[in-house]
Amino acid sequence: MTVFSATSPQSPRARTRAHVIPIVLGGTAALCAVALVAYLLWPTWGPSGASAPDKLPVSIGGTLFNLPTTAIRMKIQRHSGPQERIDLDFLYPSLEPPGAPKHVTADSVDAAMQPIDRIFLSIAAHRDAMSPEQRAATIYPRYLDQAAATPQDGLTMRVFRADTPYGSEDLYSAASPALTARCTRDGATPGMCLAERRVGGADLTFRFPRSWLSQWRDAAEAMDRLTARLRGPRT
Secondary structure, X not given: OOOOOOOOOOOHHHHHHHHHHHHHHHHHHHHHHHHHHHHHHOOOOOOOOOOOOOEEEEEEOOEEEEXXXXXXXXXXXXXXXXXXXXXXXXXXXXOOOXXXXXXXXXXXXXXXXXXXXXXXXXXXXXXXXXXXXXXXXXXXXXXXXXXXXXXEOOEEEEEEOOOOOOOOEEEEEEOOXXXXXXXXXXXXXXXXXXXXXXXXXXXXXXXXXXXXXXHHHHHHHHHHHHHHHHEOOOO
């Protein structure tokens, strides 16, 4: 006796469902994988970005300095590594880095003209140029008025002759604490002083108002403290 087994042919709808289910499952798996990768790679920082470090190690003339980031005046100089020159300023007498500059409008510009309350500092590679000490000992004396000067409160002022490159300036010097500064005279704008010192392969140039010389010891000690504070570890 022969037995025949008959099966009904699969309907078109069933065949379509059989093909769609693997496609849906594969698409779902792919979407899950994309979502996982996006989650792992999505930035974790906020809209404002990562905050800058408080200090930057900067090499100038092969000499290492640790500089407060907010004291650096030019944004293009706010990076670590070797640099040829960098410009900073510090509040005086606290010697703290200044805050963000205030917005000045046409109505408030007159009110914004306040006495200078900060000391400016430029650090540059000297490239074997004459040191500030050599300049004070050998160059400046050639241009000074020969009239004798008497120290007042330990600070001596000498006048540069009018026919010299420093004709509009005076030279101040003191032994303890050590200070040598060239200062312009008060005029349409307040007089400013320039004091230099050499540290390793770099020259530090301080600029401050001439009026501070009424308390010259405080100004000289402030420059000493800044120099020691910014100097990186010696190698």
